[in-house]
Amino acid sequence: MNRTIVAPAAPQPASGRSPKPVTAPAAPQNVATKHGDPEHLGVSENGELAAGTVVDGKYEVAELIGQGGMGSVYRATQLNLGREVALKVLSAALSTNDLGRRRFEREARVAATLSHPVAVQIYDVGTSGPFVYIAMELLEGAPLRDFMQDGVPMPIDRVIELVLPLVDVLVVAHAIPLVHRDLKPENVFIEQVEDREAVRVLDFGLAFVEGEAEKGRLTREGLVVGTPAYLSPEQAQGKLVGPPGDVYSLGCMIYEMTCGWPPFLGSWMNVLTQHLYVAPVSLRERAPETSIPSDLDALVARMLAKQPYERPSIERVREDLQRVSGTLAGARHRGRGDRMLGERTDRMISVPAALALAPDARLPTDIEIIDAGFVGELTEDIIVALASNGIRTIPIEPQRGETPQCSVVIVAEGNDGLLEATVQEGHAVVAVADTSDVERISHLLRLGVADVAPTPVRIDELTRKVRRVHTRRKRKRKT
Numbered sequence: 360m361n362r363t364i365v366a367p368a369a370p371q372p373a374s375g376r377s378p379k380p381v382t383a384p385a386a387p388q389n390v391a392t393k394h395g396d397p398e399h400l401g402v403s404e405n406g407e408l409a410a411g412t413v414v415d416g417k418y419e420v421a422e423l424i425g426q427g428g429m430g431s432v433y434r435a436t437q438l439n440l441g442r443e444v445a446l447k448v449l450s451a452a453l454s455t456n457d458l459g460r461r462r463f464e465r466e467a468r469v470a471a472t473l474s475h476p477v478a479v480q481i482y483d484v485g486t487s488g489p490f491v492y493i494a495m496e497l498l499e500g501a502p503l504r505d506f507m508q509d510g511v512p513m514p515i516d517r518v519i520e521l522v523l524p525l526v527d528v529l530v531v532a533h534a535i536p537l538v539h540r541d542l543k544p545e546n547v548f549i550e551q552v553e554d555r556e557a558v559r560v561l562d563f564g565l566a567f568v569e570g571e572a573e574k575g576r577l578t579r580e581g582l583v584v585g586t587p588a589y590l591s592p593e594q595a596q597g598k599l600v601g602p603p604g605d606v607y608s609l610g611c612m613i614y615e616m617t618c619g620w621p622p623f624l625g626s627w628m629n630v631l632t633q634h635l636y637v638a639p640v641s642l643r644e645r646a647p648e649t650s651i652p653s654d655l656d657a658l659v660a661r662m663l664a665k666q667p668y669e670r671p672s673i674e675r676v677r678e679d680l681q682r683v684s685g686t687l688a689g690a691r692h693r694g695r696g697d698r699m700l701g702e703r704t705d706r707m708i709s710v711p712a713a714l715a716l717a718p719d720a721r722l723p724t725d726i727e728i729i730d731a732g733f734v735g736e737l738t739e740d741i742i743v744a745l746a747s748n749g750i751r752t753i754p755i756e757p758q759r760g761e762t763p764q765c766s767v768v769i770v771a772e773g774n775d776g777l778l779e780a781t782v783q784e785g786h787a788v789v790a791v792a793d794t795s796d797v798e799r800i801s802h803l804l805r806l807g808v809a810d811v812a813p814t815p816v817r818i819d820e821l822t823r824k825v826r827r828v829h830t831r832r833k834r835k836r837k838t
Contacts, residue, residue, distance in 0.1 A: 408433060408448065415487040418446050418494060434497065437482070444482060447493040464491060473537055477528035477560055498559060503547035510619040512649045518616045519684045521549070524558035525609065526677045533602040533673050540600055542608040543589045544615070587630045588621045592665050595631040603667035606676060610662025614639070617655070618646035622663060636744075638819030639663050655683045665819060729829050734781055735771025735791075744818040750825055755781075766829045767809075769821070775806070782807040787832045789824045791816060 408431075412420040418435040424445070425432040435446040464484060471481045483494040503521065507513070513521075525547060532539065539546075541562060550557040587595075591607035594600045615621045622640075623633035642656045658679045664670045671679070731745070732755040742752050753765060768786040770778040782788050787809040792799055794813040803811055809828045812821045 407431060413438070414446065414448075414490075414492060415485050417483070417485075418444065418492070420446065435494070437494065443497045444494045445497040447495060449491040451490070472535060473528070473532055475528045475531050477524050477558060478532075479559055479561055498548050498550045499552075500548055500550040500556075502545050503549055504544040506549060507544055507616065508619065512619045512646050513616045515617065515649070515651065515655065516684070516687050518613060519680055519687070521547075521558055521616070522609070522613055523677070523680055523684070525560055526673060526680060528560055529602075529605055529609070529673045530677060533605070536602060538600060538602055539605050539608075540594070541586060541589075542605055542612060543586045544612060545586075547612075587627050587634075588615075588623070590631065590634055591667070592635050593667060595634045601667065602673060603670045606662050606670045606673055607664075607667075609673075609676070610659050610670075613655075613659050614642060614645075614663070617642055617651060617659070618649065620645070635665070638822050641823075652683050652686060654679060654686070658683070664817075666817075669817070729767065729825065730765050731825055731829075732765035732768040732781075732786065733771070734768060734777045737769070737771060741816055741818065741821070745822065745825075750822065766832055767825050769812075769825065770808075775802075778803075778808065779806050787828045789821070789828055791821075 407423055408414070408420045410420055410422060414420065414435070417439065418437055421434040421436065421443075423431055424434050430448050430450040433446045433448065435444050436442070437444050468484075479498070480496040481493060482496070485492055485494075525542075529539070539560070542560075546560065546562045548559040548561055550559050589608040589611045591600060591604040594604050611622055623630045623637060625633065639660075642651045642659055643653070658671070658676065661669070661671050662676065729750045730753060731750050732753045734755060737752065745752055752769070755765070755768065765786065768781050768788050770781060770788055770790050778788060778790060788807070789810045789812055790803050790808040791812050791814055792803060794800060794811060800811055809831070810824045812824045
């Protein structure tokens, strides 16, 4: 049974991380390495390659520059060409594991499939004794994470400047179709190239190419892989992930860069649960002190939709980000006429902090429970999901005079007579209707409804609508 809950507000900012550019290559979340006999390769007791070690007769190790879950990355020199490379080496423990070795080798094949300036170039893949390695382009700079601070939003134009190159490479990747599956700030690198920056995407260790056996999935359905803070709901369930999964992960990154916090906080398991069931607080609500364009807020909300088919394509993400960038640069903002009505209703959200699933989600102590009446039929799933969001539903029948005092009344589709009677009773009504039907929406507005939730019913959207109308009604009563 699907349930949706509105996420709590972020905690007070903790002391953040100061940007500290360093020399680094591809961050090794999934790492592979080629090793020869330890006596000849100079492997230390902790499994690291010593400076001066020559791997496979080709690469002389200079220093260790990064470590991750699957291995280590070294600065090395390719002897026959005299050029510096990043040498990614699979850990000794995983090099003897068939799945780990296959995944590491496949990373090179997958990355080599993608030819794009934002992607890291792969030079060589090899084995030496029990070890496996990838030689790749060496980058000078720092991971995006080093330029982010907890609780401190980045300037909007800076966010878009850094995100657009990622979108560009994902447009090319998804056309292959190549899915990254582990997008996060640690896997985005800000390269220093003379007096300019270049954004690069790293680590295709979890990626796959659909339809190609050698580059396809090496994870079975039911196995959760990736980084919890940026996992799509389908990935959190261990399901097979397509391009919409990358869109969701990128949405989580934009969210964190824009307001200083990821969409969800808490323990590993709680964060996974929230990805599945919790409607994230809107960006403008999470960071009211930041001038976040409404179009960017709406785009991120769509990117974080629970269902893959509800998210925009990466091409559409690029179009919308370019539009926001143009607006920030002083270009004339697009008129209302070129917005689809469905998108307009997506923009009509202002989500307060509400209910979450577990105590480690840092919940506020003053959560308001809303009593919402409903007219018509709501499924049990919807009723339970609304209750999980702090919205108690009470069935009412206006034609029988049964009109308990409710802040908001939800009227199901196809009940115009009851809807009109409910409005006349003085209730604020959220109508459920097909938002693609312009005449229908105009009719509902003439009847006096406060807001319209689209069909098929999306719990996160309905939750936002109800809370928004409830907040407006409270403000009117105070005035």
